[in-house]
Amino acid sequence: MSFSGLPLPTLGVLGLAAAAVVGLSYLLKVHRPELPVPFGALWSSVVEASEARRTSTRLRRRWSLLWQLAMLLALLLALLEPGCATWRAAPQRTIFVLDNSASMSAPVDTASAPGGPATTLDLANQQMLADMGSLRGRDEVAVVTAGGVPEVLFAPDAPAVLRATFDPRMTATGPGDLRGAMRLAEALLPAQDSAATIRVYSDAIPVDLFDDVQYCATGPQRCVAVPSTGIEGNLHVAHFSVRRALSDPKRIAILLETRSASPDETPARVEISANGLPIHGEDVVLRRDAPHRIAFEKFDAAGETFRAQVSLRGETATDVGEDPGFDNVAYASVAPMTPFRVRLVSDRQNLFLDAALLAIQRPLIVERWSYQDAHENTDASPPPDLTILDASDDPRPLPVPDGATIVFDPFKNTTRPFAIESTRAIKRPSLRRHPSGGAITEGLVFKDVNMRRATAMKPAASDTVLLEHLGEAVALLRARDAGPLVVLGFDPAQSDLPLRAAFPLLMDRVFDSLDPPSDVVVPALLAGVPTVWTKSTLSSALKEGDVVEFWRRPDPGDPAPQAPAGKTSVQEGRVAIALDLPGNYRAVVDDVAIAPFAVRGHGDRVPPPATLMAPTPPQPNRWPPPSERPTIASLLVWLLALSLVLEWWTFHRGRTV
Amino acid sequence: MSTLDPSLRSTEPDALFDEAFLRLLNGLSILSRRLARGQHRGERKTRTRGSGVEFSDHRPYAAGDDIRHVDWNILARLDLALVRQYEEDEDLPIYLITDVSASMQTQAGVKDRMARRLAAALAYIGLSKLDQVGITLSASDHHEVLPPTRGEAQVFRVLQFLRTKTQGGPTDLESVARRFCAQHPRPGLVVMLSDMYDLDGATRALAQIRHQRHQVTCIQIVDEHEYVPAKMSARGDLALIDVERHTRAELTVSDDLLRSFHEAHEAFCGDIARACGRAGSPYVRVDARADIFDCVMQIFRAGGFLR
Numbered sequence: 001m002s003f004s005g006l007p008l009p010t011l012g013v014l015g016l017a018a019a020a021v022v023g024l025s026y027l028l029k030v031h032r033p034e035l036p037v038p039f040g041a042l043w044s045s046v047v048e049a050s051e052a053r054r055t056s057t058r059l060r061r062r063w064s065l066l067w068q069l070a071m072l073l074a075l076l077l078a079l080l081e082p083g084c085a086t087w088r089a090a091p092q093r094t095i096f097v098l099d100n101s102a103s104m105s106a107p108v109d110t111a112s113a114p115g116g117p118a119t120t121l122d123l124a125n126q127q128m129l130a131d132m133g134s135l136r137g138r139d140e141v142a143v144v145t146a147g148g149v150p151e152v153l154f155a156p157d158a159p160a161v162l163r164a165t166f167d168p169r170m171t172a173t174g175p176g177d178l179r180g181a182m183r184l185a186e187a188l189l190p191a192q193d194s195a196a197t198i199r200v201y202s203d204a205i206p207v208d209l210f211d212d213v214q215y216c217a218t219g220p221q222r223c224v225a226v227p228s229t230g231i232e233g234n235l236h237v238a239h240f241s242v243r244r245a246l247s248d249p250k251r252i253a254i255l256l257e258t259r260s261a262s263p264d265e266t267p268a269r270v271e272i273s274a275n276g277l278p279i280h281g282e283d284v285v286l287r288r289d290a291p292h293r294i295a296f297e298k299f300d301a302a303g304e305t306f307r308a309q310v311s312l313r314g315e316t317a318t319d320v321g322e323d324p325g326f327d328n329v330a331y332a333s334v335a336p337m338t339p340f341r342v343r344l345v346s347d348r349q350n351l352f353l354d355a356a357l358l359a360i361q362r363p364l365i366v367e368r369w370s371y372q373d374a375h376e377n378t379d380a381s382p383p384p385d386l387t388i389l390d391a392s393d394d395p396r397p398l399p400v401p402d403g404a405t406i407v408f409d410p411f412k413n414t415t416r417p418f419a420i421e422s423t424r425a426i427k428r429p430s431l432r433r434h435p436s437g438g439a440i441t442e443g444l445v446f447k448d449v450n451m452r453r454a455t456a457m458k459p460a461a462s463d464t465v466l467l468e469h470l471g472e473a474v475a476l477l478r479a480r481d482a483g484p485l486v487v488l489g490f491d492p493a494q495s496d497l498p499l500r501a502a503f504p505l506l507m508d509r510v511f512d513s514l515d516p517p518s519d520v521v522v523p524a525l526l527a528g529v530p531t532v533w534t535k536s537t538l539s540s541a542l543k544e545g546d547v548v549e550f551w552r553r554p555d556p557g558d559p560a561p562q563a564p565a566g567k568t569s570v571q572e573g574r575v576a577i578a579l580d581l582p583g584n585y586r587a588v589v590d591d592v593a594i595a596p597f598a599v600r601g602h603g604d605r606v607p608p609p610a611t612l613m614a615p616t617p618p619q620p621n622r623w624p625p626p627s628e629r630p631t632i633a634s635l636l637v638w639l640l641a642l643s644l645v646l647e648w649w650t651f652h653r654g655r656t657v
Numbered sequence: 658m659s660t661l662d663p664s665l666r667s668t669e670p671d672a673l674f675d676e677a678f679l680r681l682l683n684g685l686s687i688l689s690r691r692l693a694r695g696q697h698r699g700e701r702k703t704r705t706r707g708s709g710v711e712f713s714d715h716r717p718y719a720a721g722d723d724i725r726h727v728d729w730n731i732l733a734r735l736d737l738a739l740v741r742q743y744e745e746d747e748d749l750p751i752y753l754i755t756d757v758s759a760s761m762q763t764q765a766g767v768k769d770r771m772a773r774r775l776a777a778a779l780a781y782i783g784l785s786k787l788d789q790v791g792i793t794l795s796a797s798d799h800h801e802v803l804p805p806t807r808g809e810a811q812v813f814r815v816l817q818f819l820r821t822k823t824q825g826g827p828t829d830l831e832s833v834a835r836r837f838c839a840q841h842p843r844p845g846l847v848v849m850l851s852d853m854y855d856l857d858g859a860t861r862a863l864a865q866i867r868h869q870r871h872q873v874t875c876i877q878i879v880d881e882h883e884y885v886p887a888k889m890s891a892r893g894d895l896a897l898i899d900v901e902r903h904t905r906a907e908l909t910v911s912d913d914l915l916r917s918f919h920e921a922h923e924a925f926c927g928d929i930a931r932a933c934g935r936a937g938s939p940y941v942r943v944d945a946r947a948d949i950f951d952c953v954m955q956i957f958r959a960g961g962f963l964r
Contacts, residue, residue, distance in 0.1 A: 032894050032895055032896040033894075033895055033896070033906055034895070034896045034897075034905075035891045035895045035896065035897050035898065035910075036763055036897065036898045036899075036900045037763070037883070037897050037900065038760030038761070038763040038768075038854055038883060038900055038901070039760060039854040039856075039883070039922070040883075040897070040898075040899025040900070040901065040902055040904055040906075041850075041854075041856040041899075042854070042856060042918065042921055042922060042925060043897055043906070043918065044906065045856075045901070045921065046914065046917050046918045046921050047897075047906065047908055047914070049917070050913070050914050050917055060909070061894060223683065225730070455870050641932060
């Protein structure tokens, strides 16, 4: 109970003045007017037979005074305007924004409450009607639906009228346009000086709309996002990206951000799966203004397709269904991890080479050949990506193979001819430099290299010198038609420790120069949003006119798709993609998968496809504010004031009192 | 004189009998003579035979009779001694009893004013017919008497007497009748001008006067503003002051109460009228605010005053 009427000092002065007027006028009225009558005896006989002198009649005057004072007291109390805040508040307009997009048709758990709402939309309808019923009769409400085409379902009217006419059997179809609905709702807001509330019932409040809500919260209008308790869709995955760790491509870097639109703390469970197998799960408590982030820099997970889901704790995960706006689940893919095939031809005594290969941060398939194997070369398998030839101890001449090749100390066996002519053997250590190693030797320090067994080479004009000693090349890179050739004029096994430390890095640089690492970020697009990629985004191998099919990888438990989700062709070097269902996809050309990619549910966070967007509603003048209806308090004040004046007038007109 | 309210005081004497009233009196005198010639013989005659000038009858002579009344012609012709008898002329006095009690002074004394003006009018008529007219201004505390007088020249004396400010006191008609009868044993025509507001003594007073062989005419002067609810302004909480007994009664006056009082008042007046009717006494009820001429005509029509 609080009082919002006149201040107590003012009311006290007013009350004292009024009481003085009433009391003084009563005192003046106490003296009855005298009426001389000539026939008192007859009057006495008549009066004795009547009730004119009854006790209650005689006390009527005193009762009148008490009655006037009581009404004056009640009037002063009414002027204080007692009551609770909601009862006293000015009429307020509430605009209910009801999301009736397809995502709202998600079933809810009815096990705990049989016969209750079956879908999220039913739950939202139920809560909206309950909220509508809690409003006062003099308030105004309006309903705006946020379906594919936002519309004003009910213009501002009394809550009782809308409750009587609102049909809760609404169907949820199509994508949602909460922004358009918000624009319509804002158009229904009254003038700036009137209180108004926008209550949004949606399974996903767009993150950027929070800014609008915040903006409204600072102004006279009060926008309240009202995620219904229990509406699962208030949770959504705001960001989910997966890529291979830069320093360790065999590991995965994961960044997941989940949000809740509910103003209350929402217990939720976040799960991440890779290739259908759960790899991470944790229970979190989400708050509206505090996104929850999960970041794994190097997550040891084997898989290419990832799926993140946030759901209310204790509830079963819902199926994404056919809703492109469903954003409780997000998908991401990483590029396939193609192993680098290395063929190491040595006498199998150089463990230093094996150690260097183990330090390479990329998957390797090392094929170790003996000299015998190299001479026979009976393997019909595809040629390796890199051949490391440490044939200095092979007494027989071994030809340099095609393809990328690294040759160690080819001049050890002086009897064997080599494509690069040696100049002389360096006998003593001296200064060295690596002037033009480029990306391969940049930052590498071959300090204190024991060059006594190194061999200087005579590079060709097209060769790239990787390392020089006394102005002579001791390591170079030669570009061949058959493949690049890296020649090291020294044996690292014979080198000192610094060289041993730099050698694995040198190898890694060589690998990178031979096989540059592919883009670790797999492209992704938004469901329902037509997107145009260059063909290199999928694969540089695509040719003009190639037909590209897009196959969705089924979620766990889902059957394998029987038909591609989409099909397009390469035109002018571009690929146009439009997929409606979130998920992990792969692009297939002639039954060969060429690239993975992910389709993310857009929810309400991004504008829906242009073809589905509602035209921007005009911004007319604001809807007139709700009319001020007389309140019970004001009626009471008037009633008491009228009663007091009537009683006072009746008292002093001297007729009935 | 009442000290309760200035309204109880009588009107100024000069306003009581103004020039217009005196012209009215002259007209009433002419009118009364015309009415007397048409319906009555003229002056009032006594039933007794006496020494008048008009012959009435003969009777045998008896010892002791005045021999001057012997009809000598009959004695000579018929040798019968007869005595001539004559009708004797006799004045019938008119007594006007005017109530000057406090109840007559309410409402600015309209009833008292009407009573005095009626008394003046009737006295003038009586004096103009050579009747003796006596006036009594009486209440329980006051009793002023103008002895019967005769002749039109006495009209100014009558008017001067009626200007007397004697007034006030309670209405006690019985004591008034008692004192009147004691002072006026000679029967006459008694005209009672009063509001008769004596709940128990009104009828008894009239009976007492009749018992003295007076012929009584009751003229009740009432004011409608004192008993007709529609003309009464008294409503609400009031203190009723009995102007005669000076009693105070606080009560709430409502329309129902006024209606009850009106009914009781009518019943009271009806009782007086019925009592007068049973005794053969004319009864006239006069509104104090009515025209004086109409009131006199009303009295004439009721009979008893003119013969």
